[in-house]
Amino acid sequence: MAKITYREALNQAMCNEMERDDRVFLMGEEVAEYNGAYKVSQGMLDRFGPRRVIDTPITELGFAGLGVGASMAGLRPIIEFMTWNFAILAMDQIVNAAAKMKYMTGGQYSCPMVFRGAGGAAARVSSQHSQALENWYANIPGLKVVMPSNPADAKGLLAASIRDNDTVIFIENEINYGDVAEVPEGEYIVPLGKADVKRAGSDVTLVAHSRMTGYALAAAEELARQGIDAEVIDPRTIRPLDEATILTSVAKTNRAVVIEEGWRFAGIGAEISARIMEKGFDDLDAPVARVTGKDVPMPYAANLETLALPSVAEIVEAARAVCNRN
Amino acid sequence: MNFYLIRIVRKMIAIISHWLLPGYGCGIIRRLSFPNGGAMVAKQKQVKAKGLTHEGRNYSVETLHKMHDMMLYIRRFEEKAGQMYGLKKIGGFCHLCNGQEAICVGMEEAAEPTDYMMTSYRDHGHILARGSDPTAVMAELLGRAGGIVGGKGGSMHMFDIEKNFAGGNGIVGEQVPIGIGFGFASKYRDDKRVSITIMGDGGINQGAVYESFNMAALWKLPVVFVIENNQYAMGTSISRASAETHLFKRGISFKVPGMQVDGMDVLEVERKMSEALEHARSGEGPIIVEMMTYRYRGHSMSDPATYRTRGEVDEWRSGRDPIARLQKQMVDAGLMTEEAFKQKDKEIKKEVASVAKAAEAQPEPDPSALWDDIITDEIPGAYPYPRQVG
Numbered sequence: 001m002a003k004i005t006y007r008e009a010l011n012q013a014m015c016n017e018m019e020r021d022d023r024v025f026l027m028g029e030e031v032a033e034y035n036g037a038y039k040v041s042q043g044m045l046d047r048f049g050p051r052r053v054i055d056t057p058i059t060e061l062g063f064a065g066l067g068v069g070a071s072m073a074g075l076r077p078i079i080e081f082m083t084w085n086f087a088i089l090a091m092d093q094i095v096n097a098a099a100k101m102k103y104m105t106g107g108q109y110s111c112p113m114v115f116r117g118a119g120g121a122a123a124r125v126s127s128q129h130s131q132a133l134e135n136w137y138a139n140i141p142g143l144k145v146v147m148p149s150n151p152a153d154a155k156g157l158l159a160a161s162i163r164d165n166d167t168v169i170f171i172e173n174e175i176n177y178g179d180v181a182e183v184p185e186g187e188y189i190v191p192l193g194k195a196d197v198k199r200a201g202s203d204v205t206l207v208a209h210s211r212m213t214g215y216a217l218a219a220a221e222e223l224a225r226q227g228i229d230a231e232v233i234d235p236r237t238i239r240p241l242d243e244a245t246i247l248t249s250v251a252k253t254n255r256a257v258v259i260e261e262g263w264r265f266a267g268i269g270a271e272i273s274a275r276i277m278e279k280g281f282d283d284l285d286a287p288v289a290r291v292t293g294k295d296v297p298m299p300y301a302a303n304l305e306t307l308a309l310p311s312v313a314e315i316v317e318a319a320r321a322v323c324n325r326n
Numbered sequence: 327m328n329f330y331l332i333r334i335v336r337k338m339i340a341i342i343s344h345w346l347l348p349g350y351g352c353g354i355i356r357r358l359s360f361p362n363g364g365a366m367v368a369k370q371k372q373v374k375a376k377g378l379t380h381e382g383r384n385y386s387v388e389t390l391h392k393m394h395d396m397m398l399y400i401r402r403f404e405e406k407a408g409q410m411y412g413l414k415k416i417g418g419f420c421h422l423c424n425g426q427e428a429i430c431v432g433m434e435e436a437a438e439p440t441d442y443m444m445t446s447y448r449d450h451g452h453i454l455a456r457g458s459d460p461t462a463v464m465a466e467l468l469g470r471a472g473g474i475v476g477g478k479g480g481s482m483h484m485f486d487i488e489k490n491f492a493g494g495n496g497i498v499g500e501q502v503p504i505g506i507g508f509g510f511a512s513k514y515r516d517d518k519r520v521s522i523t524i525m526g527d528g529g530i531n532q533g534a535v536y537e538s539f540n541m542a543a544l545w546k547l548p549v550v551f552v553i554e555n556n557q558y559a560m561g562t563s564i565s566r567a568s569a570e571t572h573l574f575k576r577g578i579s580f581k582v583p584g585m586q587v588d589g590m591d592v593l594e595v596e597r598k599m600s601e602a603l604e605h606a607r608s609g610e611g612p613i614i615v616e617m618m619t620y621r622y623r624g625h626s627m628s629d630p631a632t633y634r635t636r637g638e639v640d641e642w643r644s645g646r647d648p649i650a651r652l653q654k655q656m657v658d659a660g661l662m663t664e665e666a667f668k669q670k671d672k673e674i675k676k677e678v679a680s681v682a683k684a685a686e687a688q689p690e691p692d693p694s695a696l697w698d699d700i701i702t703d704e705i706p707g708a709y710p711y712p713r714q715v716g
Binding site for chain 1: 476477483486510537701710
């Protein structure tokens with residue numbers, strides 16, 4: 001297996017799917033001639049031409065809606081948002097059109113398409129360019145929400161998302177784009193709705209997605225040094241959620257910490273901890289703990305930014321607390 | 327290629343008939359006999375004129391009757407809907423298009439059945455003109471199982487994929503980016519289908535519309551942007567909402583040409599819409615068609631429309647009504663009598679009543695339909711679980 005970056009893995013998935021299916025096209029800001037704001041679409045214009053790799057004006061609501069219409073007409077759009085912060089401008093098309101189209105038309109029309117781009121906190125870009133909003137989309141029937149935490153998953157999940165017949169919200173992480181890891185070559189599919197046990201352990205379950213998966217794995221290493229054997233689960237698909245993998249783990253460890261970069265109130269961690277309470281209450285030896293972003297807009301100053309985000313130390317501390325080690 | 331062939335044949339017929347019938351439509355009244363007209367016969371110049379000519383375009387008697395009957399059908403259908411709303415049989419929001427029928431019908435006459443069409447929530451007239459099943463449309467209004475979208479959408483969300491009718495969109499202006507998406511797909515596949523993207527004088531002020539104008543022009547997408555200017559965005563008159571009230575000019579910054587059309591004249595709508603469709607289909611990019619019209623009813627059923635004077639409504643209603651206008655043209659040309667039109671109206675009212683009765687007799691959707699058609703690829707074992715609460 002070749003070692004490639006997270007961004008190259010995404011590029012491979014898109015290229016493979018575009019080779020396979022002429023209905024698939026990529027549209028977004030700077031995706032073609034600039035080769036992608038984050039170079040995810042590097043070389044795609046040269047390979048597929050301007051019919052299928054299309055630079056747009058800065059007009060998120062407009063091209064999101066164009067994608068919705070094109071998908072209703074039978075194409076398979078990949079609509080790139082340079083970052084998910086800008087997708088807020090396109091919420092009407094995502095929430096009121098794409099998510100509801102199949103239901104509202106009695107199954108006549110549907111929107112098989114992928115909205116993708118960088119989400120989560122970036123580095124030193126302040127409040128408007130650093131936020132995790134996956135809970136907004138995860139709340140909505142009709143959408144699937146997918147968030148890969150490493151290069152192999154990025155490739156396999158994006159290919160699965162492009163083939164999926166529903167609207168997929170595919171949230172990448174800007175900080176992860178340069179991560180290098182082994183990625184299967186050729187066609188590689190990771191099915192949607194399946195969590196992955198990233199590290200097996202017996203004392204506490206750490207549930208984390210996207211960039212926080214790496215934090216949870218780092219915390220697990222530290223916990224191991226302190227004599228606590230943590231299991232790390234990456235849901236990979238936020239909606240629908242593979243809760244069985246989480247519940248099976250909690251049945252084994254009896255303790256859980258849910259980690260997310262986003263805000264605590266009504267976040268993904270709130271949903272996951274509620275499900276553990278609803279379905280795995282008898283397995284719990286301690287209340288589920290949450291480690292989340294602080295309830296503040298992201299500040300610019302380096303020290304404040306670090307404070308606003310979850311840290312490995314906070315995860316270690318929360319895990320120790322649920323294991324009664326503090 | 328089929329579209330082109332059909333167009334060429336149509337054009338040839340129009341040219342030949344115009345050539346064979348010199349002077350026709352230039353004020354010479356011809357009275358001819360037709361099975362459904364019963365008018366007196368007055369053969370002039372021994373030419374069997376068939377239909378009407380408007381600005382050089384010939385409309386056969388069959389076409390005129392088809393257009394008239396559909397306009398009248400829509401009018402009576404909407405009246406029936408209003409009545410059933412009053413009886414609380416139709417719920418929620420219900421926006422009627424009385425007065426705007428010439429736009430629905432004239433556009434449809436100009437369009438190919440394969441052209442895409444999408445509009446806002448004032449959609450009953452358009453979907454009926456496209457040829458969808460009226461019983462299914464009425465059943466949708468009544469929230470019945472046999473509704474055109476299975477009772478999931480109601481008045482605002484009429485869709486018919488078989489007729490290439492993509493809504494029925496409830497958020498003002500939302501359908502406009504979607505419309506250029508259909509145009510994009512058409513260009514992508516090079517299948518010469520035009521996307522007829524309809525909005526109102528309210529929708530035109532949404533930002534999404536200008537984003538769409540820009541992209542459609544930039545990429546020369548086959549889109550006809552139709553603005554149904556009925557003078558009021560809900561209760562706000564156009565002069566209170568728009569700095570530039572000539573809405574056909576709104577594309578100037580994007581190099582999108584525009585034209586203004588008397589939307590109360592079905593023949594004029596057909597003629598101008600044909601030009602616009604030709605423009606879009608030939609690869610020249612989008613075009614704006616502003617249809618000047620008026621809605622006789624309030625914005626929705628809950629709107630008494632006190633912001634308008636009775637005089638203003640009457641001026642449009644009795645002076646410019648599209649159905650009365652075509653009837654007069656046909657009577658004047660001896661194609662039909664007033665009496666026959668009255669008879670036709672009775673038949674249509676009866677038909678609409680029977681449609682309403684059939685729709686009302688349908689059951690409500692099965693409770694299991696609550697869970698249908700949310701997603702296509704369900705993932706067993708992943709939460710939220712398909713078809714269950716928790």
